[in-house]
Amino acid sequence: MNPMIPKVSLILPAYNHLRYLPLAVETALRQTVDNFELIIVNDGSTDGTCEWLDALRDPRVRVIHQDNRGPAEAINAGIRASRGEYLTWISADNWCAPYFVEALAAALDADPSCVMAYSPFYMIDAEDRIVGIRFDNLLLLRELVTNRPRGLAGFMYRKSMHDTLGLYEGWALDTLMWARMMEEHSAVFVLEPTYYYRFHDERATVTQAPRVTEAVAKITSGFLARHPDPGADAALARLYPGLAKAPQLATQARADFAGLLAQCGNSRAALDLIAATLRSAGADELLRPLVNAVALCRLTGEEPAGFVAAALAGNATLPVASAEAAVDVVDALAVMSGGGRADLLRLEQGSLLTALERPKVFSYTAWKHDPSRVPVRGA
Numbered sequence: 001m002n003p004m005i006p007k008v009s010l011i012l013p014a015y016n017h018l019r020y021l022p023l024a025v026e027t028a029l030r031q032t033v034d035n036f037e038l039i040i041v042n043d044g045s046t047d048g049t050c051e052w053l054d055a056l057r058d059p060r061v062r063v064i065h066q067d068n069r070g071p072a073e074a075i076n077a078g079i080r081a082s083r084g085e086y087l088t089w090i091s092a093d094n095w096c097a098p099y100f101v102e103a104l105a106a107a108l109d110a111d112p113s114c115v116m117a118y119s120p121f122y123m124i125d126a127e128d129r130i131v132g133i134r135f136d137n138l139l140l141l142r143e144l145v146t147n148r149p150r151g152l153a154g155f156m157y158r159k160s161m162h163d164t165l166g167l168y169e170g171w172a173l174d175t176l177m178w179a180r181m182m183e184e185h186s187a188v189f190v191l192e193p194t195y196y197y198r199f200h201d202e203r204a205t206v207t208q209a210p211r212v213t214e215a216v217a218k219i220t221s222g223f224l225a226r227h228p229d230p231g232a233d234a235a236l237a238r239l240y241p242g243l244a245k246a247p248q249l250a251t252q253a254r255a256d257f258a259g260l261l262a263q264c265g266n267s268r269a270a271l272d273l274i275a276a277t278l279r280s281a282g283a284d285e286l287l288r289p290l291v292n293a294v295a296l297c298r299l300t301g302e303e304p305a306g307f308v309a310a311a312l313a314g315n316a317t318l319p320v321a322s323a324e325a326a327v328d329v330v331d332a333l334a335v336m337s338g339g340g341r342a343d344l345l346r347l348e349q350g351s352l353l354t355a356l357e358r359p360k361v362f363s364y365t366a367w368k369h370d371p372s373r374v375p376v377r378g379a
Contacts, residue, residue: 011078044068154195
């Protein structure tokens, strides 16, 4: 590789966060490797950020000033100017561990099949105090597209992803991009925390909450537009990676995803999916779809027994006696749930399907001690 071309591009969008910006820049530059560039995009700040950036003197730093266009366009400006093979962006109010670049780049180097590396992160408050650590942030497509992401702060990915996925857009820009990536690709989880994420009231998720909520809802509708039948085998395999080891749990997965769709406001799609699930389920697989069908009918005003009977009428493999018994079960469930809103049952973390969901993992510590033994492990 040409030594003049950085391997990694770090993009730092900044808008009126001069209180935190110096620490973000300092930690971004204080890395254990130097094969990176830092592109800071000042998105029309009015708090002195412009003057502070113009005084920076570091050959690894490039500064872009633009009128205020929002975080997506600030990041996109940095992407257009970037030269690295790998790409990440960091926020002006957060900061990086010294090995942030080295660890995430090493994970991508170790597994060419993965397009993204991500890690746990420390949670800090407005005064830089560590208040916790977010470790359980498994990157699952179904959670990304149904508004339930576990949180992702320290990450790096292959810049080539933008060739096919386009650039960032909207106020839920990161979740939308991760969802697009995970529809077709895989990620690797770095075990060591690489990032410090600040919780404070000036975050965009707080100050722009209505816009973020609206943008998040579009992620689900966009996914459904691309996958009008989310219960199809190919889509389901991406939504529930544990099915690769337990394909017999596909009915359970379909019923669960119908519940997720309803919980994020897509009741019509949820009803269609639960009906399709009932049309294909075997007699020994009916319980969870029946429970979720009753709950969904309560949410939408459908009559449970009639809805289930109509769906089961299209199940060519189900004995008539089993279909009749299933409708009796629905009647009982409807009585037990009363006339109020029934809670949708979710897969428990201890279920077999979720127990089989494990990311590829990479240990930066082990790699640092012996790079010849690449410590990538698959689920």
